[in-house]
Amino acid sequence: MREFKRLTPYRDAFRMMMDDLREIPNAEEVSLTEALGRVLAEDVTSPTDSPPFDRSAVDGYALRAEDTFPAREYSPVELRVVDEITAGEESGITVESGTAVKLMTGAKLPEGANAVIMQEMVEREGDVIRVLRPVAPGQNVAFAGEDVNKGEVVLKKGQILRPQDLALLKSLGFKTVNVKRKPRVGIIITGDELIEEFDEDALMSGKIMESNSVMLMGLVRQYFGEPVFYGVVPDEEDVIRSAIERAKRECDLVLVTGGSAFGDKDFAHRFVRLLFHGTTIKPGRPIGYGEKVFIMSGYPAAVFAQFHLYVKHALAKLVGVRDYEVKVYAQLTERIPSQLGRYEFVKVYYENGKAKAIRKKGSGIISSLVKSNGYIVIPEDSEGYLKGDVVIAILY
Amino acid sequence: MREFKRLTPYRDAFRMMMDDLREIPNAEEVSLTEALGRVLAEDVTSPTDSPPFDRSAVDGYALRAEDTFPAREYSPVELRVVDEITAGEESGITVESGTAVKLMTGAKLPEGANAVIMQEMVEREGDVIRVLRPVAPGQNVAFAGEDVNKGEVVLKKGQILRPQDLALLKSLGFKTVNVKRKPRVGIIITGDELIEEFDEDALMSGKIMESNSVMLMGLVRQYFGEPVFYGVVPDEEDVIRSAIERAKRECDLVLVTGGSAFGDKDFAHRFVRLLFHGTTIKPGRPIGYGEKVFIMSGYPAAVFAQFHLYVKHALAKLVGVRDYEVKVYAQLTERIPSQLGRYEFVKVYYENGKAKAIRKKGSGIISSLVKSNGYIVIPEDSEGYLKGDVVIAILY
Numbered sequence: 001m002r003e004f005k006r007l008t009p010y011r012d013a014f015r016m017m018m019d020d021l022r023e024i025p026n027a028e029e030v031s032l033t034e035a036l037g038r039v040l041a042e043d044v045t046s047p048t049d050s051p052p053f054d055r056s057a058v059d060g061y062a063l064r065a066e067d068t069f070p071a072r073e074y075s076p077v078e079l080r081v082v083d084e085i086t087a088g089e090e091s092g093i094t095v096e097s098g099t100a101v102k103l104m105t106g107a108k109l110p111e112g113a114n115a116v117i118m119q120e121m122v123e124r125e126g127d128v129i130r131v132l133r134p135v136a137p138g139q140n141v142a143f144a145g146e147d148v149n150k151g152e153v154v155l156k157k158g159q160i161l162r163p164q165d166l167a168l169l170k171s172l173g174f175k176t177v178n179v180k181r182k183p184r185v186g187i188i189i190t191g192d193e194l195i196e197e198f199d200e201d202a203l204m205s206g207k208i209m210e211s212n213s214v215m216l217m218g219l220v221r222q223y224f225g226e227p228v229f230y231g232v233v234p235d236e237e238d239v240i241r242s243a244i245e246r247a248k249r250e251c252d253l254v255l256v257t258g259g260s261a262f263g264d265k266d267f268a269h270r271f272v273r274l275l276f277h278g279t280t281i282k283p284g285r286p287i288g289y290g291e292k293v294f295i296m297s298g299y300p301a302a303v304f305a306q307f308h309l310y311v312k313h314a315l316a317k318l319v320g321v322r323d324y325e326v327k328v329y330a331q332l333t334e335r336i337p338s339q340l341g342r343y344e345f346v347k348v349y350y351e352n353g354k355a356k357a358i359r360k361k362g363s364g365i366i367s368s369l370v371k372s373n374g375y376i377v378i379p380e381d382s383e384g385y386l387k388g389d390v391v392i393a394i395l396y
Numbered sequence: 397m398r399e400f401k402r403l404t405p406y407r408d409a410f411r412m413m414m415d416d417l418r419e420i421p422n423a424e425e426v427s428l429t430e431a432l433g434r435v436l437a438e439d440v441t442s443p444t445d446s447p448p449f450d451r452s453a454v455d456g457y458a459l460r461a462e463d464t465f466p467a468r469e470y471s472p473v474e475l476r477v478v479d480e481i482t483a484g485e486e487s488g489i490t491v492e493s494g495t496a497v498k499l500m501t502g503a504k505l506p507e508g509a510n511a512v513i514m515q516e517m518v519e520r521e522g523d524v525i526r527v528l529r530p531v532a533p534g535q536n537v538a539f540a541g542e543d544v545n546k547g548e549v550v551l552k553k554g555q556i557l558r559p560q561d562l563a564l565l566k567s568l569g570f571k572t573v574n575v576k577r578k579p580r581v582g583i584i585i586t587g588d589e590l591i592e593e594f595d596e597d598a599l600m601s602g603k604i605m606e607s608n609s610v611m612l613m614g615l616v617r618q619y620f621g622e623p624v625f626y627g628v629v630p631d632e633e634d635v636i637r638s639a640i641e642r643a644k645r646e647c648d649l650v651l652v653t654g655g656s657a658f659g660d661k662d663f664a665h666r667f668v669r670l671l672f673h674g675t676t677i678k679p680g681r682p683i684g685y686g687e688k689v690f691i692m693s694g695y696p697a698a699v700f701a702q703f704h705l706y707v708k709h710a711l712a713k714l715v716g717v718r719d720y721e722v723k724v725y726a727q728l729t730e731r732i733p734s735q736l737g738r739y740e741f742v743k744v745y746y747e748n749g750k751a752k753a754i755r756k757k758g759s760g761i762i763s764s765l766v767k768s769n770g771y772i773v774i775p776e777d778s779e780g781y782l783k784g785d786v787v788i789a790i791l792y
Binding site: 032033036048050052053055085086087088089090105106107108142146147148154155162163164165166167168169170171172173191192193194198200203204205206207208209210211212213214215216217218219221222298299300304326327328329352353365366367369370395396 | 428429432444446448449451481482483484485486501502503504538542543544550551558559560561562563564565566567568569587588589590594596599600601602603604605606607608609610611612613614615617618694695696700722723724725748749761762763765766791792
């Protein structure tokens, strides 16, 4: 066995990877009802002013504000109601001095009117309303273009589409939206020690249940990609080589787990021109990357750290997405020591502004992943954090 | 038009709604690859110890720690390598004093051995290794059951399944998992003023583009449900009545937008025995609930607030989910005044521990939803917050 001659610092490896990757150019047009969670492929500009006209923001009476200036509770101003319209209707009438038009929220402000009084604020008798207080010009009016102006960029390329974004698109008349094609991410699991069927005897004799496949498929789906599973392949040079070659042809990114170290049966790294192999991250040190292929560990906790520290960002670059991490400030409930020279990925449980490290020795440990809901990082030049320190946690 | 005689305080209405709803009992068995984001229907206990045996946490040599106690750099201890095994194999050999077995991470610790030394820490020549420093008993060994004990609850009912949870299930031998059936949520949009096709003339004469449907479908999907869209129905008593009746038969929850106030064309509330109608929330005051039906506003920003303040929690109760909100502490970058007596839903943009209110007048305003990524609430008895105050923001 060889060892890593030199570990590439986390940030340097990160930069090499990001510089090597290119955003995928392909977009696809999908209907708004299919666009939730997809990544916007281009800026969206508004084809129209919204609202397209001045409209009422409340249920009430459109009037001329000037008419109400003398209004007092002991000497109300009386106005004659000359029309009644609902939200979708338009009044043909011009509001002259001394008159008002009853309307509902969203209705177009009639000609002549410049303010709306809420219906609760007036007394009505027959076709006359009594206004007890002055109304300011513009009160309860939503002006044309107040929400969105024609030509304004309302949604930016790289944004993940949320329910309210879809509502905005629909309100502007769009029926479809151009989103990025989901990157296809090939997943190849290697390791003769892995079994797919639970078998106590096999496990007692040293075999290990394969679990990285379902975890990586889930992570890829969470981070904008479409997983393509190439199965669990045996530790045979030819089989691994052809699986990697096929996945490279068919996918935008390839993840190979197992065999990232320099063991006698670690073949994967021989078939890819790696830009780096072995970085300062802990766990997950043996990670390698080159030609859109990640050579990853076999141990789930190491794979998980490698995914969050590298692969997630690679996927974000492929689709050009911004703002895909939830970062929060968290106060540490206990000291977290760290090894100098290692970029540590420390799983934490975050709640109510506080974070507690979830640490168990052994990078094969899945339960610590399950008990955590986020992570913090400790750079190479830090010996860790003290109890009470406030640090940035990234939630998952 | 009538007005609300009395606004029910937010919390009181919330409690009435939650007390009225029952968790849906139905679960469905899905394969692990389909379970991402679903809600666990029952506690999962481990059928086995994991790891099932003591195993090596590193690539190295299994040995008897006692043999190494005298080791010093200037007088190394020599051990004879009597076997080599990889992760999935088992050594039939017992490690006797003076011997060692080469093994890889995850491999079962051979009989007789009680510690593992990392391969980088020894010098090897032929079948002899030189140990330069003492090794402690248990060092680099992951003990049986250290990750998970047989019978231990590893995942709790009500948890949203994440990639790492699926990995744990797979590692314990599960191929499927029981998740809650997704609640069916009927969506009925009412309003004669609404149009589905963009038409500038119609918009200029007061019509409004319908946009709540796509927003609510997205929100329902985000919060554990399956939307069932019953279309945009005209403001006609019979049509609305039959749409609500059909949706109540076919769904677990029904959302009706438009007509929640007491306008002449607001019919929806007449067909449902409401537990409350009109609460102190702002925006979204006219919300009503009863018989699993929400009567909601027509204005997107009001609907959005009503969804987050009420409907989201109703859905969570139906599926029995815990921990579905991302809550962060945020420092306000400016003062946020609030009206006494109203439970205000204030949209904010949260970044790096700071939050800025995104406020625009008019509850029809969609752009403020789009510019925000979370919200804070200001209870009825508060006049708001000052610049620099630290408050809890809920991200979306």
